[in-house]
Amino acid sequence: MRTRAAVLHGVGQEWRVEEIELDPPGPGEVLVKTAFAGLCHSDEHLVTGDMVPPQELLDTIPGGTIFPIIGGHEGSGVVVEVGANVTKVAPGDHVSCSFVPACGICPPCAQGKQNLCDLGARTFGGGMITDGTYRTHTADGRDLGALAKLGTFSEHMVLADASVIKVEPDLPLEVVCLVSCGVATGYGSAVSRAEVKAGDTVVVVGCGGIGSNAVQGAAAAGAANVIAVDPVQFKQEKAMEFGATHAVGSMEEAMPLVNDLTWGRMADATILTPGVLHGDLIQPAMELTAKGGTVVATAVAPMDQTDVKLDLARMTLSQKEASPNSRIPELLMLYRQGKLKLDELITRRYPLDEINQGYKDMNDGINIRGVIEFA
Numbered sequence: 001m002r003t004r005a006a007v008l009h010g011v012g013q014e015w016r017v018e019e020i021e022l023d024p025p026g027p028g029e030v031l032v033k034t035a036f037a038g039l040c041h042s043d044e045h046l047v048t049g050d051m052v053p054p055q056e057l058l059d060t061i062p063g064g065t066i067f068p069i070i071g072g073h074e075g076s077g078v079v080v081e082v083g084a085n086v087t088k089v090a091p092g093d094h095v096s097c098s099f100v101p102a103c104g105i106c107p108p109c110a111q112g113k114q115n116l117c118d119l120g121a122r123t124f125g126g127g128m129i130t131d132g133t134y135r136t137h138t139a140d141g142r143d144l145g146a147l148a149k150l151g152t153f154s155e156h157m158v159l160a161d162a163s164v165i166k167v168e169p170d171l172p173l174e175v176v177c178l179v180s181c182g183v184a185t186g187y188g189s190a191v192s193r194a195e196v197k198a199g200d201t202v203v204v205v206g207c208g209g210i211g212s213n214a215v216q217g218a219a220a221a222g223a224a225n226v227i228a229v230d231p232v233q234f235k236q237e238k239a240m241e242f243g244a245t246h247a248v249g250s251m252e253e254a255m256p257l258v259n260d261l262t263w264g265r266m267a268d269a270t271i272l273t274p275g276v277l278h279g280d281l282i283q284p285a286m287e288l289t290a291k292g293g294t295v296v297a298t299a300v301a302p303m304d305q306t307d308v309k310l311d312l313a314r315m316t317l318s319q320k321e322a323s324p325n326s327r328i329p330e331l332l333m334l335y336r337q338g339k340l341k342l343d344e345l346i347t348r349r350y351p352l353d354e355i356n357q358g359y360k361d362m363n364d365g366i367n368i369r370g371v372i373e374f375a
């Protein structure tokens with residue numbers, strides 16, 4: 001079938017919305033009509049090149065490049081058709097997309113660590129995780145990759161059933177979209193990675209789509225002090241609405257505040273969720289954190305920098321959230337109970353054709369989260 005998708009043809013280019021060719025779902029695959037796709041900062045890292053693997057690594061994948069690629073790894077939709085052997089979902093089911101597939105049977109999955117599923121090893125390059133071939137092609141017949149084996153910036157998607165999680169049909173699909181990356185990543189950074197406990201002092205650096213949810217996670221876990229750090233005034237105000245107790249413009253400003261609040265002991269955890277993780281953010285984060293405390297590096301670091309920064313990139317990509325099959329329903333339950341703010345995360349909605357405006361607005365700091373709303 002023909003569908004429309006936002007495709008990136010190379011570093012430094014704009015997203016181009018174009019007609020693409022989509023094959024029917026094969027065994028273990030499902031056809032999904034996309035409802036919403038979130039404009040996460042991670043897709044922007046492809047445009048800037050920060051998250052494009054260095055050429056030595058690219059040489060190891062078929063074709064030697066990840067381009068052209070359909071963007072988007074945060075999304076929700078409705079199952080239209082299922083291929084052979086699919087029992088997880090049926091046509092009509094509402095699903096959240098998981099940017100790390102969860103096969104359920106590999107050793108990490110078997111240990112309940114679905115975020116480390118062996119199938120997730122190849123986020124970039126190559127075709128479907130089911131058999132390695134492509135379901136997506138350019139209009140002129142070339143194979144087309146899909147970010148995180150999803151490509152949610154597309155009106156329809158063919159996905160491995162390991163990449164979708166069935167959700168209750170009465171939940172708003174835009175909310176279901178947000179939990180698939182931003183909420184799960186941010187909330188999980190506080191609750192699972194930093195293991196925030198009642199009474200803790202937590203600093204969250206960068207309060208966009210991910211950081212806002214780290215703030216919510218820390219507050220939900222009972223932190224006594226949640227200090228939001230963001231240079232943008234609007235983000236600081238929103239962070240206070242999401243549960244921060246204090247908001248400041250920089251880590252330097254946070255230093256005396258955290259010092260006062262903790263009688264010099266400093267924070268139990270500092271969570272780094274700025275748009276781009278640069279090596280120079282680590283040292284001040286360490287200084288904000290108490291002895292025995294935890295620094296969580298969630299933001300994505302440029303892949304092509306020094307060894308330290310490469311390690312950071314790998315660190316953030318290898319242990320980022322709890323198992324999606326359990327975390328996503330859990331987050332949606334908290335939403336249903338009014339304990340997690342999700343509607344409030346969406347600042348603006350865009351049609352697919354305005355995706356570049358959406359990313360401009362993210363970079364201009366006027367969105368907590370922008371989403372693409374499909375017809």
Ligand SMILES: NC(=O)c1ccc[n+]([C@@H]2O[C@H](COP(=O)([O-])OP(=O)(O)OC[C@H]3O[C@@H](n4cnc5c(N)ncnc54)[C@H](O)[C@@H]3O)[C@@H](O)[C@H]2O)c1
Nearest residue numbers: 040041042206207208209210230274275298299300316320
């Ligand atoms: N590890 C993962 O699995 C994972 C998943 C999703 C997103 N991410 C990454 O998390 C990061 C945040 O994503 P997002 O969608 O929330 O981005 P965003 O652009 O919505 O938010 C980033 C925020 O950081 C603020 N900021 C920038 N520099 C700062 C600094 N030096 N100090 C304090 N604040 C600063 C910005 O003002 C903005 O509010 C990105 O790097 C993204 O790629 C990682």
Ligand SMILES: [Zn+2]
Nearest residue numbers: 040042181182
């Ligand atoms: Zn994301």
Ligand SMILES: [Zn+2]
Nearest residue numbers: 103106109117
């Ligand atoms: Zn697995």
